[in-house]
Every structure is written in C-alpha cells, then in structure tokens.
Amino acid sequence: MRAVSVEEAVAMIPHGASIMVGGFMGVGTPERLLDEVVRQNKTDLEVISNDAAVPGKGVGKLFDATLVSRLTATHIGLNPKAQQQMLAKQVAIDLVPQGTFVERIRAGGCGLGGVLTPTGVGTLVAEGKRQIEVAGTTFLLETALRAKFALVHAFLADYLGNLTYALTARNFNPIMAMAADTVIVTAEHIVPVGVIAPDHVVTPAPLVDYLITNG
Amino acid sequence: MDAQAIIARRVAQELRSGDLVNLGIGIPTLVANYVPAGLKVFFQSENGLIGTGPIPEQGMAHPLLTDAGGRPISALPGASTFDSAMSFGLIRGGHVDVTVLGGLQVDAHGHLANWMIPGKMVPGMGGAMDLVSGAKRVIVAMQHAAKGKSKIVAKCTLPLTSARPVNLVVTDMAVIAFADGTATLVETAPGVSVGEVVAVTEADLIIPNAVPEMQI
Numbered sequence: 251m252r253a254v255s256v257e258e259a260v261a262m263i264p265h266g267a268s269i270m271v272g273g274f275m276g277v278g279t280p281e282r283l284l285d286e287v288v289r290q291n292k293t294d295l296e297v298i299s300n301d302a303a304v305p306g307k308g309v310g311k312l313f314d315a316t317l318v319s320r321l322t323a324t325h326i327g328l329n330p331k332a333q334q335q336m337l338a339k340q341v342a343i344d345l346v347p348q349g350t351f352v353e354r355i356r357a358g359g360c361g362l363g364g365v366l367t368p369t370g371v372g373t374l375v376a377e378g379k380r381q382i383e384v385a386g387t388t389f390l391l392e393t394a395l396r397a398k399f400a401l402v403h404a405f406l407a408d409y410l411g412n413l414t415y416a417l418t419a420r421n422f423n424p425i426m427a428m429a430a431d432t433v434i435v436t437a438e439h440i441v442p443v444g445v446i447a448p449d450h451v452v453t454p455a456p457l458v459d460y461l462i463t464n465g
Numbered sequence: 466m467d468a469q470a471i472i473a474r475r476v477a478q479e480l481r482s483g484d485l486v487n488l489g490i491g492i493p494t495l496v497a498n499y500v501p502a503g504l505k506v507f508f509q510s511e512n513g514l515i516g517t518g519p520i521p522e523q524g525m526a527h528p529l530l531t532d533a534g535g536r537p538i539s540a541l542p543g544a545s546t547f548d549s550a551m552s553f554g555l556i557r558g559g560h561v562d563v564t565v566l567g568g569l570q571v572d573a574h575g576h577l578a579n580w581m582i583p584g585k586m587v588p589g590m591g592g593a594m595d596l597v598s599g600a601k602r603v604i605v606a607m608q609h610a611a612k613g614k615s616k617i618v619a620k621c622t623l624p625l626t627s628a629r630p631v632n633l634v635v636t637d638m639a640v641i642a643f644a645d646g647t648a649t650l651v652e653t654a655p656g657v658s659v660g661e662v663v664a665v666t667e668a669d670l671i672i673p674n675a676v677p678e679m680q681i
Contacts, residue, residue: 274512274513274531274533274535274549275512275531275533276535277528277531277535278529300549323589324589324590325591326588327586327591328588333588345590347590347591347592347593348511348549348553348590348591348592349553349557349594350594350595352548352549352552353553356550368598369557369595369598369599369627370598371598372628373594373624373626373627373628374624375594405529415548417527417529417530417540417546418512418529418530418546419529420513420547420548421512422548422549423548424548425550452548
C-alpha cells in the first residue's frame with residue numbers, strides 16, 4: 251500500500267477506464283475521489299456501481315458532469331439525470347438484479363468465472379444467458395465482473411491499509427476491494443496499526459494499493 | 466381508515482415472532498408502524514442491516530446509517546450490519562421469512578410485475594427480483610386498482626419480476642391467496658362486498674362459500 255494525495259491517485263485513472271465505486275445511494279461512497287474525478291474531467295468512464303445515487307451526491311456527480319459512457323447498476327430511479335442520459339442514449343445502462351450484481355463482483359474478485367442464480371429465470375434478465383439445471387432447479391449463468399479500478403470508502407484505515415467499515419456504509423465496498431486491478435481507498439479516519447484488532451479487519455491490507463492521505 | 470393504512474395493518478397481521486422481514490418502499494414500509502406490541506420481528510434493510518429502527522429524532526441521524534432509499538434510520542439494540550453479498554445471501558438463500566413488496570400487476574397465477582413500464586419507467590429492479598426468488602413468503606401490498614383499472618390481471622402485460630408466484634396479495638379491497646396457479650379470495654376489506662371485489666378484479670377468483678371481513 252502507498253499513501254498518496256487524491257490528485258495523484260485520480261491522475262492514474264485514464265479516460266475511458268472501468269471503475270467500480272462503492273456505496274449505496276451515496277452512503278459509503280468515496281466522495282473525495284469522485285470530486286477529483288470531476289475536477290480532472292475524466293471522460294467516457296465505464297462505471298460499475300449499485301445505483302446512480304442522486305444529483306450532487308456520490309456517483310450522481312459523475313452524471314452531473316456527463317463523464318459516464320456506460321453504467322452497470324441495479325437501480326437508477328432516483329437520479330433523473332442518469333435516466334435522461336440513458337433515454338438520450340448518451341449512457342449505455344446495464345441493469346442487473348442487486349443480488350446478482352454483488353455476486354458477479356464477488357466472483358470477479360474470487361477467481362470464479364461466474365455464479366449460478368435462480369434470480370431472473372423467466373424474466374427479461376434471462377435473455378441471452380445460459381440456463382443450467384442443477385438437481386432439478388434452473389439457474390442463470392451470470393458471469394464475473396471486474397474493473398481496472400475500485401474506488402472504496404472505509405471507516406478506519408490503518409497505516410498498512412487494513413480497513414473496517416461503518417454501519418450501512420459497508421455495502422459493496424469490501425466486495426469491490428477484491429475485484430479490481432487497482433484499489434484506491436478513502437477513509438473517514440486513518441489510525442495507527444493495532445487500533446483495528448485482527449478479528450475486526452474486514453479488508454486485509456494487501457488488497458489496498460493506494461490510501462488517500464488527509465488534507 | 467385510508468387505503469394505505471388498511472393494507473399495512475392487514476399485512477402486519479401476517480408477521481410472526483422471530484420472523485426476518487424485508488419491506489419494500491412505498492406502502493410496504495408502513496407495515497412496520499402496525500406490528501403488534503410484543504411481537505419480536507427483525508426487519509432487514511438490504512443495504513446491510515438487520516434490526517432497523519424508526520427515523521432518528523431531530524439531530525440524531527448518522528450519515529452512515531440509512532435505509533435502502535438513502536434516508537436516515539436508527540438501529541435497534543441487537544442490530545447487525547453486513548456487506549451486500551451477505552445481505553443478498555440472506556435474501557436469495559431463503560433466510561428471509563417474509564418480504565413485502567409493492568406491485569404494478571399481479572396475475573391469476575400469482576406472477577408479479579413491479580419493476581418497469583417499457584418506454585415509460587425504467588428505474589431498475591434493485592433487489593426486487595432476488596427478494597421474490599428467494600424469500601420464504603412473498604406478500605404484495607398494493608392498491609386493488611389504479612385509475613379504475615384492476616391491478617390483479619388475468620395475465621401480466623408488464624415484464625415479470627420473477628417466474629416464482631407470490632403467496633399473498635393484500636389490497637385496500639381484499640386479501641387474495643395464490644397456490645397451485647389459482648387465486649382465492651380470502652378476505653374482503655371492511656364495508657366491501659364480495660361482489661364489489663369481483664367486479665373490479667380482472668383475474669378469475671375462486672370464491673369460497675364464506676369470505677370473512679378483514680379484522681383490523
């Protein structure tokens with residue numbers, strides 16, 4: 251793990267990059283990283299995030315600045331700008347059931363090719379997907395999801411990069427921290443090694459590539 | 466009593482002590498207000514919490530503790546938090562006893578459509594498809610009709626949420642149970658006759674000899 255400024259971290263992200271962004275309706279989203287993505291005007295981003303949040307918050311900021319070319323998400327209903335950009339075909343949107351979304355990312359981070367889920371069988375979600383029967387039940391084969399970058403928000407990060415999360419801000423963060431080539435983390439508090447007890451570490455330090463410094 | 470309160474009160478009667486329950490947005494959210502005192506029910510919020518509590522008092526909200534719509538909530542003593550893989554493992558894995566969801570249409574076989582209106586409204590399915598696929602019991606809480614048109618239809622014209630039928634639909638006019646591909650009128654709302662329910666229901670209903678009134 252290397253501690254870097256937010257400017258330095260975002261400078262590593264090229265235009266057109268695929269980025270996973272933690273958070274659920276903007277809760278547990280690394281806002282400082284997204285603000286800097288907007289400031290550096292990184293365009294044509296392929297974003298993987300649970301939702302489009304709302305304008306002015308979380309991933310919503312990327313839609314405000316029209317930086318997104320593709321979004322893989324489970325729900326965009328609370329962001330009218332994301333809906334408008336989808337209807338105007340400025341943004342390609344893949345809608346995925348939430349349980350499938352997280353399992354595809356988990357698979358991507360755990361070296362699996364995909365998962366078999368009953369969710370979506372017999373619906374529009376099944377179109378174009380392989381169906382596999384196991385012990386009399388039909389499942390959809392849902393393939394793994396990975397990205398070049400994961401932008402993760404933690405509650406505590408120690409000097410080595412061990413992470414914990416708080417309350418409902420955990421959501422997709424620890425799963426995404428395993429499913430990208432480069433993992434960049436912001437934390438509410440940076441604390442000395444040992445403050446987070448081994449039993450309480452959720453994301454182990456070796457998974458974290460860059461920790462954004464304070465200030 | 467208004468339509469939403471009738472529905473929420475009646476759905477609350479379906480909950481049992483010890484149940485793990487997931488409530489969708491809209492009318493389902495109101496069900497938590499009518500859980501009988503003394504009944505210990507665990508409410509899950511799919512963004513990663515079991516033990517959701519009421520909206521915090523003024524000035525007590527925590528920005529990292531919200532419901533699935535991003536609104537501040539509280540957590541009850543004994544609450545637990547977890548990541549989204551765990552949350553949907555609970556849902557898909559059959560650990561959630563009851564889910565209560567809103568609906569756009571439910572058909573005679575119990576198939577639910579509640580996530581999109583092609584060409585008009587494409588918000589995304591969020592957790593709805595997983596909830597209907599995986600919860601032990603699926604209850605739909607919705608108005609019986611919208612703009613004079615029955616929401617309980619012969620066959621869903623909107624895209625389905627799941628191939629799995631729901632168990633129960635509670636509306637402002639009736640309680641309808643689904644089993645083996647049929648719909649049975651179980652109860653009527655206070656002051657509503659069986660004939661009135663049948664008249665505004667597009668799907669064929671099995672009508673038992675005696676149909677009691679909701680006790681709410």
